[in-house]
Amino acid sequence: MNVDFYEKVWMWVAxxxxxxxxxxxAVSAAAYGIRPPSRIEMIDPAAVMADPRxxxxxxxxxPDGRVQATMVVGMFFWLPAEIHVPAGTPVTFRVTSxxxxxxxxxxxxxxxxxxxxxxxxxxTYTFDTPGEYLIVCNEYCGTGHHxxxxxxxxxxxx
Amino acid sequence: MxxxxxxxxxxxxxxxxxxTVAAMMAVMQALSRANLDLPFRSASMYYLxxxxxxxxMALVFTTFxxxxxxxxVATRALGQPLPWxxxxxxxxxxxxxxxxxxxxxxxxxxxxxxxxxxxxxxxxPAFYIGATLLVVGSWGxxxxxxxxxxxxxxxxxxxxxxxxxxxxxxxxxxWLLATPGVAAEMLFQLxxxxxxxxxxxxxxxxxxxxxxxxxxxxxxxxxxxxxxWYTILPREAGGKLFSDPLARVVFVMxxxxxxxxxxxxQFMDPGIDVKWKAFHAFNTMWILYPSFITAFTVIxxxxxxxxxxxxxxxxxxxxxxxxxxxxxxxxVCAMLLFAVGGFGGAINASFGMNAMVHNTSWVPGHFxxxxxxxxxxxxxxxxxxxxxxxxxxxxxxxxxxxxxxWLWFIGMLCFSIPTHITGLLGMPRRVYDPSYAGDATAxxxxxxxDLSAIGGLLLFASAMFFALVMLFTVTAGxxxxxxxxxxxxxxxxxxxxxxxxxxxxxxxxxxxLLVIVAYGYPIWSHLQMHTxxxxxxxPF
Numbered sequence: 083m084n085v086d087f088y089e090k091v092w093m094w095v096a097x098x099x100x101x102x103x104x105x106x107x108a109v110s111a112a113a114y115g116i117r118p119p120s121r122i123e124m125i126d127p128a129a130v131m132a133d134p135r136x137x138x139x140x141x142x143x144x145p146d147g148r149v150q151a152t153m154v155v156g157m158f159f160w161l162p163a164e165i166h167v168p169a170g171t172p173v174t175f176r177v178t179s180x181x182x183x184x185x186x187x188x189x190x191x192x193x194x195x196x197x198x199x200x201x202x203x204x205x206t207y208t209f210d211t212p213g214e215y216l217i218v219c220n221e222y223c224g225t226g227h228h229x230x231x232x233x234x235x236x237x238x239x240x
Numbered sequence: 241m242x243x244x245x246x247x248x249x250x251x252x253x254x255x256x257x258x259x260t261v262a263a264m265m266a267v268m269q270a271l272s273r274a275n276l277d278l279p280f281r282s283a284s285m286y287y288l289x290x291x292x293x294x295x296x297m298a299l300v301f302t303t304f305x306x307x308x309x310x311x312x313v314a315t316r317a318l319g320q321p322l323p324w325x326x327x328x329x330x331x332x333x334x335x336x337x338x339x340x341x342x343x344x345x346x347x348x349x350x351x352x353x354x355x356x357x358x359x360x361x362x363x364x365p366a367f368y369i370g371a372t373l374l375v376v377g378s379w380g381x382x383x384x385x386x387x388x389x390x391x392x393x394x395x396x397x398x399x400x401x402x403x404x405x406x407x408x409x410x411x412x413x414x415w416l417l418a419t420p421g422v423a424a425e426m427l428f429q430l431x432x433x434x435x436x437x438x439x440x441x442x443x444x445x446x447x448x449x450x451x452x453x454x455x456x457x458x459x460x461x462x463x464x465x466x467x468x469w470y471t472i473l474p475r476e477a478g479g480k481l482f483s484d485p486l487a488r489v490v491f492v493m494x495x496x497x498x499x500x501x502x503x504x505x506q507f508m509d510p511g512i513d514v515k516w517k518a519f520h521a522f523n524t525m526w527i528l529y530p531s532f533i534t535a536f537t538v539i540x541x542x543x544x545x546x547x548x549x550x551x552x553x554x555x556x557x558x559x560x561x562x563x564x565x566x567x568x569x570x571x572v573c574a575m576l577l578f579a580v581g582g583f584g585g586a587i588n589a590s591f592g593m594n595a596m597v598h599n600t601s602w603v604p605g606h607f608x609x610x611x612x613x614x615x616x617x618x619x620x621x622x623x624x625x626x627x628x629x630x631x632x633x634x635x636x637x638x639x640x641x642x643x644x645x646w647l648w649f650i651g652m653l654c655f656s657i658p659t660h661i662t663g664l665l666g667m668p669r670r671v672y673d674p675s676y677a678g679d680a681t682a683x684x685x686x687x688x689x690d691l692s693a694i695g696g697l698l699l700f701a702s703a704m705f706f707a708l709v710m711l712f713t714v715t716a717g718x719x720x721x722x723x724x725x726x727x728x729x730x731x732x733x734x735x736x737x738x739x740x741x742x743x744x745x746x747x748x749x750x751x752x753l754l755v756i757v758a759y760g761y762p763i764w765s766h767l768q769m770h771t772x773x774x775x776x777x778x779p780f
Contacts, residue, residue, distance in 0.1 A: 084732060089483060089536055096532035100525050107521065107591045116592035118507035120514035126772045157779050182360045182777050183443055185508075185599045189666025189681045192595040194508055198443050199360060200772035201510040216681045220599035220668035222290075222354050224361070224779025225283045228671035231679060 119195045119205035127199035130154055130180045135202070141165050141173075149173045155197050156180040158226030160217060164233040167209065171239070174206045185221030188234055196221060209236040241722070244315050244322035245630045247329060249714075251308030252627060254336060255301045256710050258343075259616070262296035263703035265289040270655065270696025272672055274689045286672040287352040287780055294355030295346060295371075298457075298611060300339050303374065305619050306464050307332070307381045310408050312626055313467065314388040316725045317404040320395070323387045331380025338373025341366050352780035354670065356450065357430070359441045362776025365434040372426045375419050382412045400734060400742050403487055404727050407467035410491040413748050414459050417499045417755055421452025433776060440773025444511040445766055451502035452759055459498040459527075461611045465574065465618040466490070469538045472625065473571045475728035477561055479545025482537050484730035488741040490530040490537075495744070496751045497527040500758030507594045511771075516762045517591065523758070524589040531582055538575065544731065566641040570621025573649040577613035577656075581606060584660065602663025604670075605656045612656075617648050620706050627710060629725050633717030640705045647702040655695025658688035 085093075110116040130136050131154070139161050141151050149171050154161040156179065167173045177186050179199040186203065187194045195203040209215070217232030241249075271278060272286050315322050322328065344366075345351045351363035357371075389401065389409060401409070429441045429449070470487045474480055481487065503520035506512055546557025562568055584606040587593050597603065628635045635641060662685045667674055674689065676682035 084735065085486065086483065086540075089486065089533075089540070092536045093533060096529055099532070100528055103586060103590070104522065104525050107525075110592045111518070117514055118517055118591065118594060119510065120512060120517060121510050122513065122769070123510070124769070124771055127774060128772075157777070182774075182779070183358050185668070187599065187666065187668060191666075194595045194598050196506075196509045196599075198447075198510055199774045200442065201444060203510040214680070216666065216676060216679050218666065218668045218671075218676065221358075222287065222361075222670045224777070225287060225352075226779070227287070228283070228673045228676075231676040231682075 119203060121202055121204040123202040123204070124200060125178055125202050127178070127180055130178055135176070136178060141167055151175045153177045153186070154180060155184045155186065155219070155230075157182060157224050158219075158230050160230065160232040164235065166235045166237055168239050169209050169212045169236050172206050172208045174204065177203045182223045183221050184219045184223050184230070187218050187220040189216040189218060191215065194220070209234070212236045212238040241630070241632060242321075243325050243329075244311055245722075247322070247325065247332060248308040248311040249627070249630045250332060251304045251311070252623060252630075253714075254339065255305035255308065255619075256623065256707060258296040258300040258304065258339070259703065260707040262293045262301065263700055263707075265293040265296070267696050267700035269293065270693045273674060274693035275673060275675060275686070276693070283672045284349065284352065284780055287354070287670075288346065288349055290670055291352050291354050292343070292346045295342060297616075298355050298461075299371070299374065300343075302461050302611070302615065302619075303378055304335070304339075305623075306411060306460070307335075307378065309464055309467075309619075309622060309626070310381060310385050310411070312630070312725065313404045313408045314385055317402040317471075317727055318388060318392045320388070320392060322384065323391055324384050327380060328384045331377045331384070333377075334380065335374045335377025338370040338375075338377060341370030341373065343370075345370065349780070356454070358450070359430060359433070359443050359446050360774035360777050362434055362778050365431060368426055368430045368434055372423070372431070375423060378415065379419070382416055385409065385412045400738060401744075402727070403481070403484060403730075404467050404471040406488060406491050406742070406744070407463055407470065409744055410495050411460055411463040411467075413495050413744065413751070414456050414463065414498045417748075417751055418453045418456035418460065421449045421502075421759070422454075425449035425453075440775055442771050442773050444509060444771070445763070447506060447509060448503070448512070448759070448763060448766065451505045452499065452755075453502075454505060455502040456498040458607075458611060459494050461615040463491070463494055465615050466534060468567075468618050468622050469534065469571060469575065470541075471727040472622070473538065473568065473728070474541040474545060475726060476565055476567045476625065477542055477545035478549045479541055479728075480548075481728045481730040482540035482544055484732070484734040485738045485741065486533055486537055488734065488738055490533050492741055492747050493530040494527070495747045496754060497523055497530075499751065500754045501527060502759075503762070504589045504594070507591065508598045511766070511769075512762065513765070516758075520758065521589060521591040525586070528582065528586060535575075535579070541728070542572075564642060566624040566635075566645060567621040569642070570617050570624070570645040573645045574614050574617035574621070577609045577617070577649065577652055580656065581609035581614060585610065597663055599669055600663035601659050601667045601669045605659030605663055608652060608656050608659070613648070613652050617645060620648075621645065623706070623710060626725065627713060628717065628720075629723050631714055631717070632720055632722045633713055634720055635709070636712035636717045637709045641709045644702050644705040644709070647698055647705065651695050651698025651702055653695070655692050655699060658691040658695070662688045662692075
């Protein structure tokens, strides 16, 4: 099989480009913990409101000082629709759905996860800049999909 | 016009009809996202039209066009009549009946579940049954293609399969590796559930089965375009294929790597082990490799053509290419747009960066430069090349055919680049009205969605030009003898060592083992978990 010299060079270059991409992914995942939210935790979607894990929605400070935001989503609302969290503190979001699949996204951040009924989605994010952030549903869930806006108010620490 | 050509024409006819209807749906969506208050604008109409556009473009237009093209390649490249032609017609009618069933269910408003049809959104059973019949019909096409190749092998012992047929067989193999996923989702989950035979389904399992099919689907769309880039473009441009054996390497790599990658669509899903997501991310990155090779070989082939036509200097050959040939301009525009799509795809597949773009409008921005350009624009170019030869009529409205690819190119840039950017600014995909009650972030998307709408109008004009050219060619084109359809010669013949690349059965077995590794364990371990099913919802 005769391969042209320049094409051989290009094939090596392409291989190196992909290897560099993979190395960047591996380093960011291993050293900085940048990896997709992959919580494996089940919940009965018909009994979310009665489940102790989700009966109380909203922002709580856990005994060890961490901040947790517990949210329930359904057609076509977020519960609660507005949350207040402190800047510069890791916030752990725990979200589950009572009906169809929704998508929990906070615009202009890396907070993004599918919310699939029967499963608990969990991810942690630190807001560095105080201000108002827009929550959107990013998975089509029915005729009211585009009305599912919510707000995160990030407050400067006193 | 013999029976095989009539069959190919019928397939391409369904494809062009579906894409024309889908284009009308598309322009309405682009205008809706720009918040233009049109008389027919309503949320339920919008989501119905997104469903119709996705199903008719991504599943119907592509599948029928590819089947028609497959029959053209199997008769022209192998130089033999099509086997099992009655069976092939039967398969066509099964697929066409399924398409009609699904399309009517969508248009009746009973299936606004989008083309990904994720449960627990539940459509009318006719939607799922129709889509399944489309896939069953396409399996008939696969059988005919494989049969044609086996007959050719018997008649030509020891000879290497002609390259265009290798590409079409790679398409067939990818489809046969991919479709068991969606078939299982339909037969074991969605059809019994929509009929009320089972009360609930597990939505994460359904998503895994869907994406087992959903990602190789994009290579099912792309490989026939690569057949055109490698084996038709160089000849139409007046040159030769730069490297035949590397084209064979590329097709084999796609057979191996197209399927064990689907979990990269589910990076953001709960309930799936992060290690398996990482494995699929690794595989996905390597599938960039054959496209890198393709970029070199196809551009080198164009340079060969430009120089054979008298082009000189570093870039002088570009001017000498036959730009008035609509196949050449379509394919070159398609390749340029695909470069954008390729880099965007690498970002989507990046394990970490995906969170930035997942389910934002970045994603439709991305795939309109891949399936909506690399595939769709190449297919339009192929239609200009094939249809006149199939129906024995000259191409009509030539000036329109010459303008159409450039209009698509400009329209797509104008649509796709702002759509990528709004995604980075957080705008979700598939929203009827992205204003979020006057939110400031949402307001910052506004001028970009206006630009996208202008792009949508240009694309719509281009799609209508294409439909008109096809309509006038078939009905009013000047009659002529059916000209031959010929493929590019390589600069050098592939040589004896390429024989290993022609052992497509062997590569298929290796690919099937990879699919078993990549999906067997995740699905098996998922079935061991204690999960809760979901009843159906139809909020549309």
